[in-house]
Amino acid sequence: MKTRIISYGLKKQGATKEYPFGPEIMVLKVGGKMFALIFEGAEDEFRLNLKCDPIIAENLREQHDAVRPGYHMNKKHWNTVMVDGSLPLSDIFDMINHSYDMVVGKLPKSVRESILEMK
Template identity: 75%
Template sequence: MKNTIIEYCLKKKGATQEYPFGPTPLVIKVADKMFALIFEETGKVVRLNLKCDPIIAENLREQHDCVRPGFHMNKKHWNSIMIDGSLPESDVFDMIDHSYDMVVKKLSKSLRESIGNELNE
């Protein structure tokens, strides 16, 4: 699932990757704002930090044991998803979409236009 998660994140308009904190985590950004942090061990993704609406974040934590408050992040606005096979890939992708949309929504209109990502406002 490692390459699938990374590839999915990088297909988002304006997405870039970097390692600002050392060899891990891989940080995926849009317009220099983080929307995904990918933690790996022995070549596989073990945890994924994603931005999330606080109400949705709480609901996801209650519904899924593998969704926890964001590791080393603002616990109100970030979730950590343990990639242990208990959550369908489609649900992980939905959470990535939500994180990306949350970040893009906060960008200025000119930044959204520069990455070709017009949101319906």
């Protein structure tokens, strides 16, 4: 599951990966801004931080035990998703899409256009 989630994030238009916090923490960026922070520990400890609209973030936390306030992040705007098998992969992909879209939506117009031109 870990490989599928990472691959999905990297397939997003203009996505890049970096390791600014060490070899176990992958950061996915678009337009130089982070949209996912992936803790690449053991499979049973796999989790990722994703940007989220504050209202949606609260709703997800109430609905799912695997969704928690963002670990080491602004807890209003970020969720930590524990990949423990309790959430369908499609839900995790939806959360990645939402995070990516939120970040792209805040990029300067010229950067957004250059990302769209990569298709």
